[in-house]
Amino acid sequence: MALDSAPTALVSTNGLTKRFPVSGRGLFERQRWVHAVDNVSLKIFQGRTLALVGESGSGKTTLGQMIAGLLEPSGGSVEFGGVDLVNSKGEARRQLRRDLQFIFQDPFSSLNPRHTIRTILSRPFEVHTVLGRTAIDSEVTQLLNLVGLGNSATLLNRHPHQFSGGQRQRIVFARAIALRPRFIVADEPVSSLDMSVKAQLLTLLRTFQGELGLTYLFVTHELAVVRTIAQDVAVMYLGRVVERAPTTAVFDQPLHPYTVALLGATPLLDPVVARSRKHLPLVGPLPSSITPPSGCHFHTRCPFARDVCATKRPPLRALGERQIACHFVGDSDFPLTANLPRGLVETARASAESYAPASTSGLVTSAQLTSPTRSAVPDSGVQECVGNVGEQIRRDHDQRDEPEEAEN
Amino acid sequence: MTDQSSARSRDADLLHVRDLTVDFVTRDGVVHAVDQVSLVVRRGEIVGLVGESGSGKSTVGLSLMRLLPPGAREDPRGQILLDGQDLLKVRPAQMRRIRGRVIAMTFQDPMTFLNPVVRVGEQIVEAIREHQHISRSDARDLALQAISDVLITEPDRIFRSFPFQLSGGMRQRILIAIALSCRPSLVVADEPTTALDVTVQREILDMLRLIRDRFGTAILLITHDLGIVAETCDRVYVMYAGQIFEHGRVERVLTHPRNPYTGALLRSAQSIDEYRSELYALAGNVPSLVDLPSGCLFRERCPAAFDRCVAPPPLFADRLGDMSRCWLAEGDAMASGGRIPDGA
Numbered sequence: 100m101a102l103d104s105a106p107t108a109l110v111s112t113n114g115l116t117k118r119f120p121v122s123g124r125g126l127f128e129r130q131r132w133v134h135a136v137d138n139v140s141l142k143i144f145q146g147r148t149l150a151l152v153g154e155s156g157s158g159k160t161t162l163g164q165m166i167a168g169l170l171e172p173s174g175g176s177v178e179f180g181g182v183d184l185v186n187s188k189g190e191a192r193r194q195l196r197r198d199l200q201f202i203f204q205d206p207f208s209s210l211n212p213r214h215t216i217r218t219i220l221s222r223p224f225e226v227h228t229v230l231g232r233t234a235i236d237s238e239v240t241q242l243l244n245l246v247g248l249g250n251s252a253t254l255l256n257r258h259p260h261q262f263s264g265g266q267r268q269r270i271v272f273a274r275a276i277a278l279r280p281r282f283i284v285a286d287e288p289v290s291s292l293d294m295s296v297k298a299q300l301l302t303l304l305r306t307f308q309g310e311l312g313l314t315y316l317f318v319t320h321e322l323a324v325v326r327t328i329a330q331d332v333a334v335m336y337l338g339r340v341v342e343r344a345p346t347t348a349v350f351d352q353p354l355h356p357y358t359v360a361l362l363g364a365t366p367l368l369d370p371v372v373a374r375s376r377k378h379l380p381l382v383g384p385l386p387s388s389i390t391p392p393s394g395c396h397f398h399t400r401c402p403f404a405r406d407v408c409a410t411k412r413p414p415l416r417a418l419g420e421r422q423i424a425c426h427f428v429g430d431s432d433f434p435l436t437a438n439l440p441r442g443l444v445e446t447a448r449a450s451a452e453s454y455a456p457a458s459t460s461g462l463v464t465s466a467q468l469t470s471p472t473r474s475a476v477p478d479s480g481v482q483e484c485v486g487n488v489g490e491q492i493r494r495d496h497d498q499r500d501e502p503e504e505a506e507n
Numbered sequence: 508m509t510d511q512s513s514a515r516s517r518d519a520d521l522l523h524v525r526d527l528t529v530d531f532v533t534r535d536g537v538v539h540a541v542d543q544v545s546l547v548v549r550r551g552e553i554v555g556l557v558g559e560s561g562s563g564k565s566t567v568g569l570s571l572m573r574l575l576p577p578g579a580r581e582d583p584r585g586q587i588l589l590d591g592q593d594l595l596k597v598r599p600a601q602m603r604r605i606r607g608r609v610i611a612m613t614f615q616d617p618m619t620f621l622n623p624v625v626r627v628g629e630q631i632v633e634a635i636r637e638h639q640h641i642s643r644s645d646a647r648d649l650a651l652q653a654i655s656d657v658l659i660t661e662p663d664r665i666f667r668s669f670p671f672q673l674s675g676g677m678r679q680r681i682l683i684a685i686a687l688s689c690r691p692s693l694v695v696a697d698e699p700t701t702a703l704d705v706t707v708q709r710e711i712l713d714m715l716r717l718i719r720d721r722f723g724t725a726i727l728l729i730t731h732d733l734g735i736v737a738e739t740c741d742r743v744y745v746m747y748a749g750q751i752f753e754h755g756r757v758e759r760v761l762t763h764p765r766n767p768y769t770g771a772l773l774r775s776a777q778s779i780d781e782y783r784s785e786l787y788a789l790a791g792n793v794p795s796l797v798d799l800p801s802g803c804l805f806r807e808r809c810p811a812a813f814d815r816c817v818a819p820p821p822l823f824a825d826r827l828g829d830m831s832r833c834w835l836a837e838g839d840a841m842a843s844g845g846r847i848p849d850g851a
Contacts, residue, residue, distance in 0.1 A: 154706065301777070326783075370758050
């Protein structure tokens, strides 16, 4: 396994699939399924961070949970350091649980409110080591130091509710690194936090990576964070990976039409660039993952879709250092690869005017969008879920992906 | 009355808030949520009110709508002048007529504000008939129009849908449709896209700009996201710990911030167009609003703090009306012939 090139894969998935049964079928109806993750093969390289990005319903959380061993796949396999994760048992499983940790988004529900910080942080050592009380206490104190909470003994006797959201997430980080794992799956770890606190915790994650040699799978919907934290990116759409590449390549020049749309929709901080850049409006609503579109899942919303897209699933093809699942990316007559020598953002910054007109590339500016003639604009219709309980379940499930603003 | 209203409409300032102060009385003590906030929204403008959680931005929004929960205390010395009328002095019955028709609000979580067992069309009709004495069928036509206004195709189908049948983005559009249904002059949009995916967020923000262009509706956009401000707003007020810390045109504030807090916020924000090898992390936390520190509220976290910061700085304004609550701005304000506020 994983003998390909210089960076070694710590984790690799092979055809990983997860489907959930849709409840509420009638007596004679066929069982229907939500296809959360559809045949995903990915490699996560040792000592690097792979960001798994996508919108709600893309399956990124489900994929992350399967890779962390929290969810049983419906098909395919996960290999962790050469060990089959799905079928491991006994001592091998136990060792995997040490090596592999998970960080949840919400630091309010991932810490037991009735336990003290000492209890919470001692638990990993009690379960997995033979250390005595004093040894554990010194480990716990050291952990608090590592995550920047200081070493005051009074902290240890406090309960989670006595800490702010950012501090709680630090405690969650401390628990995750307690047993010096090799790999951490972090599911939206900073999404619910304020800007200034977010930067503190991202710094902490980067420091851990350097000092402990950690490998991360970083699941997020926030593209701005990806650039800061991850060396590699995998973009998901309706359960499939559509583009996988080094972060700089994706951000400088996204190639898959969905990635282009996603980056174009992400707000920029520079008002001038933000208002002059092009973006790719998507056509129509997000399809249901119970009845995903045929062929390329993205074809119903893709401005460049042709006949073949509706019939044939595009394989994840290599294009230089990246992999892209699109029939046409790489062709010289494909607008995204032909007209865009550099990144969208940089092109917009250099000159909004000198850039090729919108008609050929399908790209429009915000200004064009807000003009009264709105022919090029997608109608964002209703999600097809009338009377469809499964859809609702899926969305409820995905609610956990969403950022939660702590209210004032 | 007619003289008065024509005098009002000549006034470019649609909303003029002066020294709005809101405290909450809680078991743990008095929370100073909003401290002497003054802000202006002109007709047809999109103004951002940005801050981290606990900065008081949502409390300002609720106060404008006179929808603060019991336990909130507003300082009677403040003013909320909407079209020249002080909303702090208006009786509840009168406020109900103003709410919806002159000022309307949309909220972050549409599911909480839409009735789950009533079809969305009925909910829009209800809102319209609350404010206008018109027949059911006329109200229905207006409701369908309101749905089309928020760029929904097939308004008939949406009219008959229940909220749970709609996606998050659609629900937010319906809330905006309800807010717009009586053609208010000002819409307060509280975090309208926070729970939405970026591609949907983009559609909603583009739609808000389109609504402003078409109907001349002024929008006060409350958000924690500087990127949304950069994409959407004309001017911005930055709040910290209940106070306005900076104000100005978006192009200036986000590229050349004058207040150290805005600068720190921008430096700690991540953006897709820039890789930061050194992440700037603002140390410390927002001060407790129950037990506010003396002097400048940002002093303990401020990279530029110096000895004058032990005294609370006023909001210095320059000639163009750009403001910064920082002693460092004093010189600029004086040099440009700007206003040195009272008590400075």
